[in-house]
Amino acid sequence: MKNLESKKRYVLPGDVITTAPLRLRANVTLEGKRILSTAIGLSDVSYDSVRVIPLSGIYLPKVDDLVIGMIKYIHGNSWFADINSCYEGMLLAKDVFGRGSNATLGEMKASLDKSDLILARIANSDRTREPLLSISGQNLGKIDSGELVKISPTKIPRLIGKHGSMIQTIESSTNATITIGQNGLIVVSSDETNGLLKALAAIRMVEEQAHLADLTDKVKKMLGLNGV
Amino acid sequence: MGGREANVVLLDENGIRSDGRKVNETRKVTIKTGVLKNADGSAYIEFGGNKILAGVFGPRDVHPKHMSNPDTGILRVRYHMEPFSVTERKKPAPSRREIEISKVIKEALEPAVMLEQFPRTAVDVFLEVLQADGGTRCAALDAASVALADAGIPMRDLVCACASGKAADTLILDVNNEEDQAGQADMPIGYMPNLGQITLLQLDGVLTPDEFKKCVEIGIDGCKQVYEIQKNSLREKYFSSGDNN
Numbered sequence: 001m002k003n004l005e006s007k008k009r010y011v012l013p014g015d016v017i018t019t020a021p022l023r024l025r026a027n028v029t030l031e032g033k034r035i036l037s038t039a040i041g042l043s044d045v046s047y048d049s050v051r052v053i054p055l056s057g058i059y060l061p062k063v064d065d066l067v068i069g070m071i072k073y074i075h076g077n078s079w080f081a082d083i084n085s086c087y088e089g090m091l092l093a094k095d096v097f098g099r100g101s102n103a104t105l106g107e108m109k110a111s112l113d114k115s116d117l118i119l120a121r122i123a124n125s126d127r128t129r130e131p132l133l134s135i136s137g138q139n140l141g142k143i144d145s146g147e148l149v150k151i152s153p154t155k156i157p158r159l160i161g162k163h164g165s166m167i168q169t170i171e172s173s174t175n176a177t178i179t180i181g182q183n184g185l186i187v188v189s190s191d192e193t194n195g196l197l198k199a200l201a202a203i204r205m206v207e208e209q210a211h212l213a214d215l216t217d218k219v220k221k222m223l224g225l226n227g228v
Numbered sequence: 229m230g231g232r233e234a235n236v237v238l239l240d241e242n243g244i245r246s247d248g249r250k251v252n253e254t255r256k257v258t259i260k261t262g263v264l265k266n267a268d269g270s271a272y273i274e275f276g277g278n279k280i281l282a283g284v285f286g287p288r289d290v291h292p293k294h295m296s297n298p299d300t301g302i303l304r305v306r307y308h309m310e311p312f313s314v315t316e317r318k319k320p321a322p323s324r325r326e327i328e329i330s331k332v333i334k335e336a337l338e339p340a341v342m343l344e345q346f347p348r349t350a351v352d353v354f355l356e357v358l359q360a361d362g363g364t365r366c367a368a369l370d371a372a373s374v375a376l377a378d379a380g381i382p383m384r385d386l387v388c389a390c391a392s393g394k395a396a397d398t399l400i401l402d403v404n405n406e407e408d409q410a411g412q413a414d415m416p417i418g419y420m421p422n423l424g425q426i427t428l429l430q431l432d433g434v435l436t437p438d439e440f441k442k443c444v445e446i447g448i449d450g451c452k453q454v455y456e457i458q459k460n461s462l463r464e465k466y467f468s469s470g471d472n473n
Contacts, residue, residue, distance in 0.1 A: 010467045012459055013340075013377050014385030014422035029342070029384055031423060038342060038382040040466050055466050056269070057380025058287060060345070086287040086349040127347050128298070154380070211467065 008044055008053075010211075011037040017050055025051035041154075042211070055211055059085045059153035059183040061131035065122045068143070068181030069133065071112050074105065079112055081120070081133060084150065084183040091120065091133040117143040117187065119179060143179065146189030149200060151207040153184035158210040159203060166206065166216050173223045174199040198223060236410040239396035246406050247276075254390060254402040254450050259371065259461035261378050267354075269379025271461070273371040276404060277361025282371035284379040287349035295350070301343030302350045305334040307368055309357040329365045330355075336369055336389070336418040336428035342382040351381055362405030363391045366416050369428065374458050378465070385420035386458055387427055390450030392417065392443045394435060399443055401450045413439075417447035421455045 011017060015037045017028065024030060027039040028050055037043060039054040061067070061083065069081030069089045083089040093103045096111055103111075112118065118141060123134035135141045151159070160167050160180060171178055176190035176199040186203060190196040202219050209215055238246055245251065255276030264270035267283035290296035307330040311317050322330075333355070343351060353376065355368040366389035373387040393403040395411030403414045413433025419426055426444075435443055 010463070012386065012462050013383035014420065016422065027382065031384070036384065036422060038384060039380060040377055040462060054380060056378060057382075058268070086289070086346055 008042045010041075011043045011052055012040055013038055015043075017043045017052070018045055020045075020050075023049040025049050027052035027054055053157075054154045056152065057154050059083070061085055061087060061089070061122045061125040062182075063122050063125055065182040066140075066180075067120055067122060067133070067183040068148075068179065068185035068187060069118050069120055069183075070185075071114055071116045071118065073114060074108055077103070079108070080130075081118060083120075083131070083133075084153065084181075084185050085131075087130050089120065089122075089133040090130045091118070091135065095123075095134050095136060112142060117146075117148065119143055119181065119187075143187050146177075146179070146187035147196060147200065149186040149188060149203055151184050151186065151203065152210075153182065155207050155210040156180060156182055156184060158215065159186075159206045161216060166219065169216060169220060169225070170199055170202045170223070173220075173225055174202070178203075236406060237396075238407055238410060239398055239400075243398075245395075245400065245404075247404055249402075251398055251400045252446065252449070254453055255404065257370075257454055257457050259374055259457055261374055261461045261465040267375075267379075269375045269377070269381070271371045271374035271378060273367050273374075275361075275363060275367035275370070276402075277359060278357070278364050278367040279359040280364065280368050280371050281356045281358060282368065282375040283354045283356075284351065284372075284375040284381070285354075286351035286379070287343070287346040287381070288352070290348065290350040296348045298347055299344070301346035301348070303334055303338055303341060303343060303353070304350055305330045305337065305353045305355065305372065307333055307355045307357070307365070309360060309364070313357045313360045329368070332428060332430065333365060333369050333372060337372060337376065337387055339425065339427050340373070340383045340385055340387045340420055341376060342384060345382055351376070351379075360405075362408040363403060363416070365389070365428075366391050366418070369418050370454055370458060374461060377462055385422045385425075386455060387418050387420055388451040388455040388458055389416060389418040389428060390447055390454050391415060392447035392450060394433060394439065394443070399439060399446055401446050413443070415443050415447060417444065417451060419448055419451035419455075421452055 041052045041054040069083040077093040079091040081089040120133040123132045125131040174195040179187040260272045263272045269284035369389040391403045394413040395407040418428025
């Protein structure tokens with residue numbers, strides 16, 4: 001067992017992280033004067049706040065997150081996509097065809113049909129309704145090719161790495177293009193089979209060892225990169 | 229429950245119980261986390277002769293839709309005994325007892341889970357008793373709590389449970405099947421150790437007010453022992469090096 005940083009500690013639900021009066025961030029709760037963890041993960045106490053980086057859990061949509069979704073059905077003027085969450089993503093027809101357009105079902109199907117993959121941004125998300133998706137923006141929209149991989153959404157920050165270091169390492173050494181959705185869905189595309197398989201193996205490795213330190217080095221070693 | 233057979237020796241002159249335990253000793257407890265691949269969270273517990281599997285799904289869509297709550301997520305628990313879990317075949321349909329235990333386990337877990345973060349969703353807990361040996365509700369609650377944590381459901385605390393009771397005029401910890409049948413009282417307790425709150429308290433039998441207080445204390449001690457095993461099981465899956473799936 002190795003801690004990532006001295007301030008980071010493995011915690012379980014109910015574990016007391018600190019009794020200091022700090023700001024509560026993710027996955028913690030205040031009981032009296034004690035700050036308790038509400039998830040399995042790593043506690044991260046900074047000078048003014050405290051949070052727990054979870055090691056398990058589902059994806060909860062947050063505004064401006066990039067997600068990969070699979071269209072499940074069309075209802076009324078909207079597509080509904082599976083975004084690997086407890087809620088379905090809703091993509092309005094006006095987002096694709098423009099405001100005021102009255103798209104028919106056929107036109108909607110021609111644009112995006114059932115089981116199509118999309119890269120979308122969460123445009124709006126609140127407690128009262130399904131999260132709203134948007135595909136207007138650079139690189140957003142239908143994903144035409146690639147291998148879809150599903151990992152735990154809690155491991156996504158680890159796969160990206162500090163300032164994108166991990167994902168850049170994998171992409172540059174395998175010549176694969178990796179599109180990451182914050183919701184745990186990833187599309188890997190590459191012209192070379194070898195590169196594709198290597199990238200997939202690297203992603204699996206990150207998922208399995210997300211809680212361990214020196215992961216970038218381990219992935220580099222696995223990918224056969226020198227100078228580690 | 230509640231049968232009073234006088235000819236069973238529940239406690240000998242040395243204070244040793246029918247299965248060789250001391251009065252304040254629990255049965256052997258082992259918990260394994262993440263045993264089911266298709267469930268979001270799972271656990272398997274062996275609590276003495278009890279063998280119970282717990283699987284958790286969710287948060288997910290609520291069906292039927294009218295059960296959903298726009299303010300919070302809902303928790304649904306199904307406790308079920310397999311037909312082969314007891315010596316004589318049990319009919320697989322849910323019995324009155326199973327429906328009651330499902331309800332008390334649900335209510336014992338509710339103070340711990342923070343489902344207000346997931347409005348309009350449901351978390352389903354399935355508890356399958358593969359082998360029963362007295363105290364299944366406590367063992368099932370222990371497994372359910374670990375499985376919920378494994379599924380990543382936000383929880384204020386783990387819920388641990390253990391029964392205490394009275395047999396042969398002595399207060400005992402972790403009542404087994406024999407003591408449950410022939411003893412004088414059985415008191416299952418669910419407890420959140422970090423918050424110091426009791427989430428389940430039932431009593432079948434007769435205790436004096438003093439005995440009652442003592443019995444609760446003994447039960448909580450047992451819960452704390454189980455809590456350590458729950459923690460170790462979760463740590464083994466999540467924090468040990470190497471494969472964690």
